[in-house]
Amino acid sequence: MTLPALRDRACPACGAKTGKDEVACPGDAGTMTVAQLRPYWHGLEKTKHFFPYRRCADCALLYNPVFFDDAQLADLYAAMPPNMDMLPFSAVADTQRGYFAAAARSGPLSGDYLEIGPDIGHLVTEAVAHGGFGRFWLFEPNRAVHDQLKQATGGKPASILTDMTDLSPVPDGSVGLAVLVHVLDHLLDPLTMLRTIGTKLKPGGTLLIVTHDEGSLLRRALGRRWPPFCLQHPLLYNPGTIRRLVARAGFPAIRVVPSTNYFPIDFLVRQGAQAAGFTLPGRLPLPRRAIALRLGNMLTIAQAAA
Numbered sequence: 001m002t003l004p005a006l007r008d009r010a011c012p013a014c015g016a017k018t019g020k021d022e023v024a025c026p027g028d029a030g031t032m033t034v035a036q037l038r039p040y041w042h043g044l045e046k047t048k049h050f051f052p053y054r055r056c057a058d059c060a061l062l063y064n065p066v067f068f069d070d071a072q073l074a075d076l077y078a079a080m081p082p083n084m085d086m087l088p089f090s091a092v093a094d095t096q097r098g099y100f101a102a103a104a105r106s107g108p109l110s111g112d113y114l115e116i117g118p119d120i121g122h123l124v125t126e127a128v129a130h131g132g133f134g135r136f137w138l139f140e141p142n143r144a145v146h147d148q149l150k151q152a153t154g155g156k157p158a159s160i161l162t163d164m165t166d167l168s169p170v171p172d173g174s175v176g177l178a179v180l181v182h183v184l185d186h187l188l189d190p191l192t193m194l195r196t197i198g199t200k201l202k203p204g205g206t207l208l209i210v211t212h213d214e215g216s217l218l219r220r221a222l223g224r225r226w227p228p229f230c231l232q233h234p235l236l237y238n239p240g241t242i243r244r245l246v247a248r249a250g251f252p253a254i255r256v257v258p259s260t261n262y263f264p265i266d267f268l269v270r271q272g273a274q275a276a277g278f279t280l281p282g283r284l285p286l287p288r289r290a291i292a293l294r295l296g297n298m299l300t301i302a303q304a305a306a
């Protein structure tokens with residue numbers, strides 16, 4: 001009978017303990033054991049469970065006061081089934097190419113490159129092709145993708161490491177571009193991570209963050225059925241709360257913009273049908289062409305002090 005270990009957690013951005021519960025799940029995940037929650041963590045169940053989200057009274061961050069601790073998280077992440085990403089490679093690549101273009105418009109593409117959670121290295125491929133980076137520092141806990149990630153570096157000097165929180169091998173002041181795509185909504189302590197990255201950036205270096213936007217139209221339309229409300233997100237941001245968090249970590253210049261995701265039409269139709277409760281025959285002729293959608297994600301681009 002092991003319950004989620006963190007109870008009545010303070011706001012991870014500002015440390016305040018007061019706030020108002022804003023999003024609740026019909027089942028009370030806080031009273032379920034870790035073993036009971038495991039299938040829902042993997043998202044394999046039709047129904048879902050998540051911990052209640054509280055709006056911090058001081059900084060307005062939306063976060064879970066009840067959550068798994070580091071040891072429970074390590075255990076849950078270690079047992080993840082193989083990547084069940086159903087999106088075709090080309091659509092993911094198009095989406096991530098857009099992320100890289102936004103970073104490229106923001107600052108010089110020199111110095112070292114640092115990415116937390118690069119997966120198979122879509123952005124690394126872009127950085128190798130279009131940047132003039134020295135060493136690639138890649139922190140990826142999933143060893144199964146390390147070979148693909150190595151290939152993405154195209155023979156450039158690269159260090160592929162598995163511990164996502166220990167950035168000590170990276171020399172201070174060496175990094176020109178640091179990237180976190182869908183990482184910051186998973187961290188128990190995002191402030192420490194951002195402060196550490198700040199010390200690794202060289203003067204004027206760029207930080208690129210991709211997260212969900214809990215202030216988006218999609219979230220308002222779907223309410224608690226919005227997919228990012230789930231057991232893997234101990235906190236969720238909107239443009240205001242992420243701006244305050246990044247500023248608190250010491251970054252003087254911050255921009256937040258909506259991001260564009262690319263989805264093939266056939267994928268969208270199938271997902272829509274699934275959401276409505278039926279499955280389409282596999283051979284239904286549907287166009288493969290991708291369309292661009294703004295789906296409640298945002299890009300945060302910050303510059304280290306010059």
Ligand SMILES: [Zn+2]
Pocket residue numbers: 011012013014015016056057058059060061
């Ligand atoms: Zn707060």
